[in-house]
Amino acid sequence: MIPVGKWGPIYFAAGKYAYVGSALGGLEARVSRHQRSNKRLYWHIDYLLRAGQIERVIWAETSQRIECRLAHFFSRRFSSVLHFGASDCGCYSHLFFGRERDDLVRAGRTAFLACGLSPEILTFPLKKSLT
Numbered sequence: 445m446i447p448v449g450k451w452g453p454i455y456f457a458a459g460k461y462a463y464v465g466s467a468l469g470g471l472e473a474r475v476s477r478h479q480r481s482n483k484r485l486y487w488h489i490d491y492l493l494r495a496g497q498i499e500r501v502i503w504a505e506t507s508q509r510i511e512c513r514l515a516h517f518f519s520r521r522f523s524s525v526l527h528f529g530a531s532d533c534g535c536y537s538h539l540f541f542g543r544e545r546d547d548l549v550r551a552g553r554t555a556f557l558a559c560g561l562s563p564e565i566l567t568f569p570l571k572k573s574l575t
Contacts, residue, residue, distance in 0.1 A: 448491040454525065456492070457541060462522070462548040463489050463529060464515040464538045471503055488529045498568050499545065502552035504561035511538070517555040522548070
C-alpha cells in the first residue's frame with residue numbers, strides 16, 4: 445500500500461508500471477523533477493515514485509496533445525490503477541501494470557508509432573542525453 449495524496453493508501457501489485465504523461469514544460473525538466481527525492485508531492489506519480497524508480501522513458505517530440513491517445517492504447521492491453529494520473533481528463537487511467545518490462549516498452553513504442561511519431565528510449569541510469 446502506498447499513500448497517494450487525498451486518495452490515501454492504494455494497493456500496487458508487484459510488477460512493472462508504465463505511466464503516460466506529457467512534458468509540456470520540457471522533457472529534461474520533467475524527468476529531472478521526477479528523479480528528485482526532495483520535491484513537493486504534486487502529481488499522482490510523485491507519490492508512486494517515492495516507492496519506485498524510473499527505468500525507462502519512451503518519448504517523442506510533438507506539438508500534438510497525444511497523452512490520452514497513448515493512455516487509451518495502453519488501456520486496451522494492460523490493467524490499470526483507476527483514475528491514476530487522469531484527474532484532469534476523461535481517461536480511465538494513465539498508469540498501467542505489466543509483469544514484464546519488455547511488454548510495456550514494446551507497447552509504448554507501438555503506441556507512439558500508431559500516432560505517427562518516432563519514439564526514442566532513455567534508460568536509467570541515464571545513458572543518452574535528453575538534448
